[in-house]
Amino acid sequence: MVAGGQVNYMLDLEKLRQETPGCATRLHFNNAGCALSPIPVIEAVDTHLRLEQQVGGYEAAAIVTEQTENFYAACARLLHCSPQEIAYVENSTRAWDYALHAIPFKPGEQILTGAMEYGSNYLELMHFAKRRELELIVIDSDANGHIDVAQLQERLTPRTRLIALTHVASHRGDIQPAAEVGRIARNAGVLFLLDACQSIGQLPIDVETIGCDLLCASGRKYLRGPRGTAFLYVAEHCLTQLDPVFVDLQAASWDSAQGYTLRPDARRFECFERSVAGQLGLGTAVEYALTLGLDAIAARIHELTVFLTERLLALGDITLGERSDCRSGIITFEKRGESAVLLQQRLQTQGMNTSIARSSNARLDWGQTPTTERLRASVHYYNSEEEAERFVTAVSGR
Ligand SMILES: Cc1ncc(COP(=O)(O)O)c(C=O)c1O
Numbered sequence: 001m002v003a004g005g006q007v008n009y010m011l012d013l014e015k016l017r018q019e020t021p022g023c024a025t026r027l028h029f030n031n032a033g034c035a036l037s038p039i040p041v042i043e044a045v046d047t048h049l050r051l052e053q054q055v056g057g058y059e060a061a062a063i064v065t066e067q068t069e070n071f072y073a074a075c076a077r078l079l080h081c082s083p084q085e086i087a088y089v090e091n092s093t094r095a096w097d098y099a100l101h102a103i104p105f106k107p108g109e110q111i112l113t114g115a116m117e118y119g120s121n122y123l124e125l126m127h128f129a130k131r132r133e134l135e136l137i138v139i140d141s142d143a144n145g146h147i148d149v150a151q152l153q154e155r156l157t158p159r160t161r162l163i164a165l166t167h168v169a170s171h172r173g174d175i176q177p178a179a180e181v182g183r184i185a186r187n188a189g190v191l192f193l194l195d196a197c198q199s200i201g202q203l204p205i206d207v208e209t210i211g212c213d214l215l216c217a218s219g220r221k222y223l224r225g226p227r228g229t230a231f232l233y234v235a236e237h238c239l240t241q242l243d244p245v246f247v248d249l250q251a252a253s254w255d256s257a258q259g260y261t262l263r264p265d266a267r268r269f270e271c272f273e274r275s276v277a278g279q280l281g282l283g284t285a286v287e288y289a290l291t292l293g294l295d296a297i298a299a300r301i302h303e304l305t306v307f308l309t310e311r312l313l314a315l316g317d318i319t320l321g322e323r324s325d326c327r328s329g330i331i332t333f334e335k336r337g338e339s340a341v342l343l344q345q346r347l348q349t350q351g352m353n354t355s356i357a358r359s360s361n362a363r364l365d366w367g368q369t370p371t372t373e374r375l376r377a378s379v380h381y382y383n384s385e386e387e388a389e390r391f392v393t394a395v396s397g398r
Helices: 013-018 039-055 057-063 065-079 092-102 119-132 149-155 178-188 276-292 294-314 340-349 385-396
Strands: 086-089 110-114 135-139 160-166 191-195 214-218 230-234 252-256 259-262 318-320 330-335 355-358 373-378
Touching (some): 039 057, 065 086, 065 276, 086 092, 092 119, 092 191, 119 135, 160 178, 178 191, 294 318, 340 373
Parallel strands (some): 191 214
Antiparallel strands (some): 086 230, 252 259, 318 330
């Protein structure tokens, strides 16, 4: 199965591009890094920053309480969960950390993860496992670059407490079989933490279907929200099993000199201080994606991914990093005779944004191969076939 499948969709590319000011001057294939925001998102942020300067920051926040509440409702519609299960967090790395650290592990318990785990997550897993005397086990990938679910099943023991999986890696576009992992986790009664940073906003995500208990998502990538925004999903059924590491006046009420009560919802993982403009911008971005429809978005991204990949491969000197047919909008590749770093610089001088996937960020998956860098071209629904053609011509250097 290929992401996107055979869905009929009606995205008006011309309108989408008009609503994306960055399209006028750049060819932006760095959506996995940070996508270009559409006008409604830019306006939501800008309007609130101006309001803060006109009436004062706290006073401005009071004026927009309804819109801030809408943020939770929009994220809940995106994930098919309840607004009480959403927390606004400053970035996804911290959202993931808050979830991990809240699990009351006992020494000797196990965490299972895959070889595609995001680099910062895996660094923290190593650090955390060392400090808390936990066993960290990496499940191998199969020939498709997917977590080997049979091995995952075999490696479960009564000491397994958590499965942590990155849905789409930063350095490789293959989509991991999250729902299969979720089924294994549910059957075993093990917590499942999904890093959906690269999949949120480009694939439909239903936390019930996937079966994850915890999920972190970034605002600035495929959701097209502002930088410095993210959210955490905490399933209601596991809220009371978790013990937040940090508690402030947002996360709890201070009831008496020595007494406090944690908030009854996922916002016990939030801090009081935040970018309200960022939160409104991200809420607007989520609503924008919901209005277009996640099936339509996935289908369009898939169409463009196939279009671009086929043309790149037709050049004859390109090797793809992706291994499966189940792929996202992230395309990584090497070009014979030109390093990824030089290629990226050459493309940049022609107004084309890409990024680089590095083995130093993906040691589990890619630590042993001689290749140390691949170019990462990540497409979004607002990119066009004309841009893809121009990009391929530029890559060819002919
Ligand atoms: C798969 C994945 N997880 C987590 C992150 C970290 O997200 P943030 O930069 O919002 O902390 C990234 C960022 O590139 C990512 O690609």
